[in-house]
Amino acid sequence: MNEDQFREFAREGGKEGGREAAQEVLRALGVDIEHPFEAQKDMHFLRDLRKGTSSVKGKLVSTIVGALALAGLYKLLSGIRWGA
Structure with missing residues (x-):
């Protein structure tokens, strides 16, 4: 050899x-x-699930921050008496 x-x-x-x-x-x-194509579909599903979860998380945080800001603004403006 x-x-x-x-x-x-x-x-x-x-x-x-x-x-x-x-x-x-x-x-x-x-x-x-x-079945490699089935495995590939599973990986695509997991990626879509991860991205979707991340998107929902971002929207939830934005909603909570907006609600807190609105509550603070309401509390601030409710202390001011209009026309008194």
């Missing part, structure tokens, strides 16, 4: 080992490696 054949043998062995390790890790994480 010459040096080029040895390198090719090592390269193929590394690829096979890496492929098996990646499949094992994905399986351990619960990813269905037999």
Whole structure:
């Protein structure tokens, strides 16, 4: 076996080992490696869910800050007597 054949043998062995390790890790994480398009759809769903949750969180914080500002303004203006 010459040096080029040895390198090719090592390269193929590394690829096979890496492929098996990646499949094992994905399986351990619960990813269905037999149906990659379904797994990809699941990842898209999770991304959309994360972005949607973040959007709702931002709107909720804005609403609370607005309500507190409005309550403070009401309290300030209710202390002023109009025309008295």
